[in-house]
Amino acid sequence: MINKIFQSAADAVEDISDGSVVMISGFGEAGSPIELIHALVDRGAKNLTVVSNNTGSGNVGLAALIENRQVGKMICSFPRTANSTVFPELYRKGEIELELVPQGTLAERIRAGGAGIPAFYTPTAVDTPLSEGKEVRIFNGIRYILESAIKADFALVKCKSADRLGNLIYNKTARNFGPVMCMAAKTCIVQAREIVEQGKIDPEAVVTPGIFVTRIVEIPHPAHESQLVLENRRYPWI
């Protein structure tokens, strides 16, 4: 009998080990699985490669994971934030590596990782510094570059509702990278605001089919990252 429900965030992230590639959903705070990230801070796994659109804000969530020196490399599209100095400071000191990827290319590379496509051609970033070293190829007279799939050992994803089979629905623009990250990770760990009875999610409206999900933790009242930043909170809580 399939039951993907874990009792705590700590249990769910317990096997994330040093050197893992970890995808973290979210566009800014929307869709960022802050409780799972904090559990990963507690777990302490080091030298992680983190794939996420941003680098966190304040000193909580993804920023806390970076500040705790657990991230060796970030793969992201927008590592600049108005309200966090964590990533910039480490980056300027050369203590964290950055692979900057255009946002759509990032999403498509992750989807490709989940869809069994090892590489694809894209027009994005042709003739810019972000295409340096990449193969250029012409199709129908237009120049494209070759981009490769990104896969991960783990994905940490936030959603609205889940059932025990791992079917997920999201909330508004908090959906963002969640669905493709679920596809691209060997172990997909999800925090849901609610776990509902099997069959309660309309089968026509499921966004992430359960096959992509490995573990689910119910976090009914996730922290609001922006609120924590306003309050100058930092994780681990002082």
Add this chain to the structure above:
Amino acid sequence: MINKIFQSAADAVEDISDGSVVMISGFGEAGSPIELIHALVDRGAKNLTVVSNNTGSGNVGLAALIENRQVGKMICSFPRTANSTVFPELYRKGEIELELVPQGTLAERIRAGGAGIPAFYTPTAVDTPLSEGKEVRIFNGIRYILESAIKADFALVKCKSADRLGNLIYNKTARNFGPVMCMAAKTCIVQAREIVEQGKIDPEAVVTPGIFVTRIVEIPHPAHESQLVLENRRYPWI
């Protein structure tokens, strides 16, 4: 003001001209836009390249379009059906061209066409006759072949509900190729069982965002292809 609603199937297909590439949704009869196809039979455009998973059944729908000698080339994964001799007979006589594509490659090539990806690598069909002449490339020690995007001038698609902006939801396994075909065609023509008021489709459950849809026709009671086949009907109706 955006209003994509057309009053009849005939109006909606009126500019499909000789030599067009036309995608037709459906997996067997499920999701096949039979009224739009019949309107295209009436319209009479010839030498079409049709992209569809199958080649129709009996002498109605897609089979009628083929029987009417409007299709010069089929791009499909499964042109064999238990209950139609239309395609096989023309094919054996050399009067219709066939590009046979594995079903998943077909779906992905269409998605690529809609997503601005000119080509991608896939493991499907490596070392089989269907990879003959295709570029082989190794990623991480595994052999893949290069497949190119498919785009179309028109897509004919069937859905369950639409709003005036072109947002669509489908019914069960009649969804199949509809969403990717909507993306890949310059002009996407949809027959919907019902056109609902804007906002009636849950924004979290929209399957095809309106941006991909050009025209919508309401067909409240579409014909059942299998029923027509049982009754030995043929189109044009005799």
Add this chain to the structure above:
Amino acid sequence: MDIVKTNSGWDRNQMAQKVALDIPDGSYVNLGIGLPELVAAYVPEGREVIYHTENGLLGMGSAPETGFEDPELINAGKKAVTAIQGACFFHHADSFAMIRGGHIDICVLGAMQVSEEGDLANWSTGEPHSIPAVGGAMDLVSGVKTIFIITQHVTKDGEPKIVGKCTYPLTGKKVVDRIYTDLAIIDVTDAGLFVKELAPGITFEYVQKNTGVSLNRYF
């Protein structure tokens, strides 16, 4: 040495049951058209298996009762099916992302020929006037983690289907993991074909005689 066959081997249902016993609890499974479809009926009590059908449904249930068929709820063989509680629908590109991306655990397929190295031919005889039709077979064999073949051991004409090299056009190269026939269960390994189990009354020698390539045995 006489080649002993004291029994006709497993029937179709018994073959399906053998496959079903090898599907672990919690598996995501795609069943091919025809004989493979029988497998679903034999999943042992207490095991939960989720069925994927490539035309866009995860959580396929059994056939509906007569009169409750929905032409828009079908499987890859275009037969009416049902959806379980907790099922979900998706489009074809998403469905084949599941397949190609390695998310389906097991696929059970029929075969025209299987080679010593696990090559599979199951889509075309290659005859000039046949209508070639591949469907999702090539996607399935290239993407699904484990490929089980369920097939009669020989053709209707008594020709071996398990052979040194396939003569029919391939569906995929080195893709088959295990073969379930009416006579035996055979593993495809890097060291060759290994008979894992014999049907009651069927000898290794009899299986070998009906096979186009040298077999090994674990026992």
Add this chain to the structure above:
Amino acid sequence: MDIVKTNSGWDRNQMAQKVALDIPDGSYVNLGIGLPELVAAYVPEGREVIYHTENGLLGMGSAPETGFEDPELINAGKKAVTAIQGACFFHHADSFAMIRGGHIDICVLGAMQVSEEGDLANWSTGEPHSIPAVGGAMDLVSGVKTIFIITQHVTKDGEPKIVGKCTYPLTGKKVVDRIYTDLAIIDVTDAGLFVKELAPGITFEYVQKNTGVSLNRYF
């Protein structure tokens, strides 16, 4: 000849209004962060424009009233927005399929530099200690049919932003279709830059003086 400037040119809102007037009824539009966001307020009565935000919403509405912000309903600038009736949500890969696939009609972006050939630089100064951050800019310029730039004509230091060649790292090559500044509206054509409209009291010569490359005029 004296270079005449009898007016300070268009203000930010007037610039946005000029852009808005050039967006046809029924367009699907993506507005960049900052100055481009102002455009939405000036769409003429009777025109319906659907706004796309790359973080997964088609049918973005105006900012919510204070107290009704939802941190999970935001735009690409991470500001709270609303969704119109008939909006829909989707994931990032689908969102950028809309962009890359050429489905968005118009994108309005800011600029650090625009070249004579329509090259755009708007993501990085290329300085060694700056944090490079590209977001969706490169995807937008390569995929959206028409790219409008809205920008002050010169930098805060008075340097031309419209130049022969960009010195900053490019966002895209030959991607810009039209430039809206406080001084003029300028088309990027194969024959060079053409001034289409001058702000009141601004002369062609004044615009030329503040531009790093030779301009042409339609009139």
